Amino acid sequence: MDTLATPYRLGSGALLPLPLARYLPRLPAGALREWLNIHVPPGAWLLDPLGLHPQVALEAAQAGYRVLVACNHPLLAFLLQSLAAGTGGDAFRKALAALLTTRRGDQRLEPYLLGLYQTTCPRCQAAVPAEGYLWQRGALQPHARLLHCPHCGEQGEFTLTPEDQAILQSIGAAPLHRARALSRLGAETDNATRAAAENLLRLYPPRALTVLFTLLNRIEGPGLTPEQRTWLHALLIPLLDRGTALWPWPQTPLRPRLTQPPPTFIEVNLVRALDEVLALWSTVTAPVPLTLWPALPPPEGGICLFRGRMRTLAAQPDLPPFGAVLAVLTRPSAAFWGLSTLWSAWLWGEDAARPLLGLLNPRAAAWNWLANALHHALRPLTRRVRPETPLWLMADELTPAAALAVLLGAHTAGWEMQALAYDPEAPALQATWQVRTAPLPTPTDNPKPCLHQALQRHLSERAEPADYLPLYLEGILALRAQGYLPARVEDIPPGYAGRLQALVNDVLADTTTFTRLHARAEGESGPRWGLTAPPPPEPLPLADRAEKAVVGYLLNHPLVTTVEVEQAVRQAFPGLITPRRALLQAILTSYAQEVAAGADQWQLRPQDQPNQRRRDLQAVAHALRHLGTRLGYEVEGDNPLLWRHAQSGEVRYAFYLLASAMVWRFLAAPHPQAHHHVLVLPGSRAGLLAYKMQRDPRLAATLQRGWHVLKFRHLHRMAGQSDLGHDLWEALLDSDPPLWRETAQMSMF
Numbered sequence: 001m002d003t004l005a006t007p008y009r010l011g012s013g014a015l016l017p018l019p020l021a022r023y024l025p026r027l028p029a030g031a032l033r034e035w036l037n038i039h040v041p042p043g044a045w046l047l048d049p050l051g052l053h054p055q056v057a058l059e060a061a062q063a064g065y066r067v068l069v070a071c072n073h074p075l076l077a078f079l080l081q082s083l084a085a086g087t088g089g090d091a092f093r094k095a096l097a098a099l100l101t102t103r104r105g106d107q108r109l110e111p112y113l114l115g116l117y118q119t120t121c122p123r124c125q126a127a128v129p130a131e132g133y134l135w136q137r138g139a140l141q142p143h144a145r146l147l148h149c150p151h152c153g154e155q156g157e158f159t160l161t162p163e164d165q166a167i168l169q170s171i172g173a174a175p176l177h178r179a180r181a182l183s184r185l186g187a188e189t190d191n192a193t194r195a196a197a198e199n200l201l202r203l204y205p206p207r208a209l210t211v212l213f214t215l216l217n218r219i220e221g222p223g224l225t226p227e228q229r230t231w232l233h234a235l236l237i238p239l240l241d242r243g244t245a246l247w248p249w250p251q252t253p254l255r256p257r258l259t260q261p262p263p264t265f266i267e268v269n270l271v272r273a274l275d276e277v278l279a280l281w282s283t284v285t286a287p288v289p290l291t292l293w294p295a296l297p298p299p300e301g302g303i304c305l306f307r308g309r310m311r312t313l314a315a316q317p318d319l320p321p322f323g324a325v326l327a328v329l330t331r332p333s334a335a336f337w338g339l340s341t342l343w344s345a346w347l348w349g350e351d352a353a354r355p356l357l358g359l360l361n362p363r364a365a366a367w368n369w370l371a372n373a374l375h376h377a378l379r380p381l382t383r384r385v386r387p388e389t390p391l392w393l394m395a396d397e398l399t400p401a402a403a404l405a406v407l408l409g410a411h412t413a414g415w416e417m418q419a420l421a422y423d424p425e426a427p428a429l430q431a432t433w434q435v436r437t438a439p440l441p442t443p444t445d446n447p448k449p450c451l452h453q454a455l456q457r458h459l460s461e462r463a464e465p466a467d468y469l470p471l472y473l474e475g476i477l478a479l480r481a482q483g484y485l486p487a488r489v490e491d492i493p494p495g496y497a498g499r500l501q502a503l504v505n506d507v508l509a510d511t512t513t514f515t516r517l518h519a520r521a522e523g524e525s526g527p528r529w530g531l532t533a534p535p536p537p538e539p540l541p542l543a544d545r546a547e548k549a550v551v552g553y554l555l556n557h558p559l560v561t562t563v564e565v566e567q568a569v570r571q572a573f574p575g576l577i578t579p580r581r582a583l584l585q586a587i588l589t590s591y592a593q594e595v596a597a598g599a600d601q602w603q604l605r606p607q608d609q610p611n612q613r614r615r616d617l618q619a620v621a622h623a624l625r626h627l628g629t630r631l632g633y634e635v636e637g638d639n640p641l642l643w644r645h646a647q648s649g650e651v652r653y654a655f656y657l658l659a660s661a662m663v664w665r666f667l668a669a670p671h672p673q674a675h676h677h678v679l680v681l682p683g684s685r686a687g688l689l690a691y692k693m694q695r696d697p698r699l700a701a702t703l704q705r706g707w708h709v710l711k712f713r714h715l716h717r718m719a720g721q722s723d724l725g726h727d728l729w730e731a732l733l734d735s736d737p738p739l740w741r742e743t744a745q746m747s748m749f
């Protein structure tokens with residue numbers, strides 16, 4: 001079986017707006033369902049041994065499967081339970097209303113909390129709530145307030161007023177809340193844990209901590225039903241995250257990994273943020289049956305939650321027969337491990353947080369910790385599933401070390417990889433495995449030739465430079481196939497990830513075979529590795545093949561969305577060679593137009609219909625013949641069309657006519673005698689060609705060696721000039737070079 005023949009599954013391509021989504025693996029909605037449709041009959045039992053993403057169980061249960069989830073993380077288990085309740089936000093809204101109308105002294109809670117954010121509009125002097133405050137990392141107080149006045153419309157960043165300062169003074173450093181926040185971890189915490197917790201607490205501006213702990217105290221106070229408390233706890237979880245300093249300003253999406261704030265961050269108005277977090281709980285709109293082990297959900301589909309480790313679950317008698325195992329994870333984030341431990345302690349006390357305290361240790365973010373954790377979750381299963389049971393493993397936010405950890409975790413647990421697909425965007429991988437039944441091969445002593453061959457093969461197949469991670473993965477696959485990877489978790493030597501990477505780098509440093517380049521394209525930049533030897537005409541570079549695939553798809557589908565194009569391309573380029581989204585977007589904007597701006601419904605441009613392009617090419621050939629004759633050349637051939645010097649017989653110009661930006665077939669086999677080589681193409685392709693040159697430095701270098709690019713429109717314009725002689729022709733030939741971003745402004749040719 002070809003390990004690299006399956007595409008990375010995108011589902012609908014959408015990421016669900018779930019609570020804490022920025023810490024969860026980026027599992028596109030529908031991707032798992034797609035995989036299940038192929039591999040597991042409906043109604044079967046599935047097992048999620050990690051419980052690291054609520055969407056896994058929810059999506060599978062909604063597709064009619066029964067899912068047993070082992071989840072040892074109180075916060076993630078609670079997320080799953082609250083989402084499965086599927087109240088569509090209604091229960092949350094009612095509980096919140098009850099909370100905000102409780103009294104604090106002689107004041108209702110909501111106005112008290114809003115008062116902490118009150119400020120004065122600099123234009124109309126009305127008292128308005130600030131939208132947030134801007135902080136420099138490490139500062140003692142914010143340097144600006146953000147507001148949008150509902151009365152006069154004034155909005156923007158403004159300096160703090162004495163009134164704002166007074167509110168800050170009244171809050172102080174919130175020492176009471178700080179002490180309380182720490183005490184929730186329990187009295188028996190060791191110094192390291194306490195220090196880690198104190199460090200995390202620094203992520204909270206005093207006002208945020210005050211608001212959050214006021215809400216927390218209020219939730220625990222009288223006047224609310226146990227059910228309301230549950231919904232309010234759920235609501236508080238994303239708010240606890242919103243209150244941290246881990247929100248960059250200007251606002252950009254951040255997946256926090258480190259427990260350090262961005263250089264400038266926003267302290268949002270948490271009372272106003274309540275609406276935003278309410279919406280997050282409305283993603284699942286219908287209840288999904290959920291039981292606690294050993295009670296079982298109905299056969300039509302549902303979730304059975306086991307609150308504990310996989311190791312403990314595997315020892316239970318009467319486990320159902322599993323049709324598949326689903327493991328979805330992301331690279332461990334110190335920010336999430338730390339904060340979720342703290343939050344668990346705040347919400348449910350020290351007993352709930354105790355199993356997580358180890359996660360406060362920075363070691364928990366190390367690659368070998370990940371390999372070990374995955375190994376221990378997957379190992380017991382090899383004895384509890386039938387040999388043909390597939391394991392679907394998705395891992396997000398990969399680095400070379402994290403990718404190695406994930407693959408080694410499953411490999412040493414006794415699973416054999418059947419298929420691997422790589423997503424260059426996340427970057428992430430999806431792999432299908434089965435319990436290993438055959439013995440591992442015995443390696444010879446030097447892995448280097450095996451790696452060398454694998455990387456070379458990968459680049460030959462791609463026929464263009466690659467970035468590091470797919471090459472590295474190709475290398476691991478080759479080492480695995482030859483038996484070089486450690487077979488048991490205890491055989492993984494310390495520092496193995498570093499050593500393996502050094503070995504790959506060492507192989508790539510062989511300049512007789514590999515060349516290091518640097519790509520500078522928008523959405524696709526950084527170091528690349530290509531082959532040193534001049535590439536043959538076949539296979540075409542991946543970019544040219546991707547262009548062909550997209551155009552073919554557009555010709556067969558009159559109206560397409562970006563995700564549909566992406567899916568079609570991923571189908572055509574599976575495994576490790578999936579092209580980047582930025583390239584597909586460049587191809588799409590070159591050939592297609594949106595039916596309405598922003599509609600994400602694309603259709604082939606009228607001028608790119610094959611009949612129209614055929615006529616254009618005929619007109620271009622005609623113009624070149626005519627012009628050549630006018631300039632005194634003998635004109636011959638079609639493609640290339642040649643201008644031959646009448647006296648010397650030299651071929652001065654060879655013109656290569658094309659309607660695409662797939663120039664490699666010409667570059668690789670130029671006319672042997674021509675002095676000048678001219679690619680003649682539509683203006684709307686010139687931008688795409690420029691983009692390709694930026695992402696593939698080797699293509700750029702080849703084109704810069706005696707090649708010209710002439711756009712249809714420019715040719716016709718020159719041909720229309722009555723005074724065009726040799727000198728003017730030469731001067732004008734390169735006066736309209738291809739530029740990236742040209743496509744957007746291009747006109748009809």
Ligand SMILES: [Zn+2]
Pocket residue numbers: 121122123124125126149150151152153154
């Ligand atoms: Zn105003």
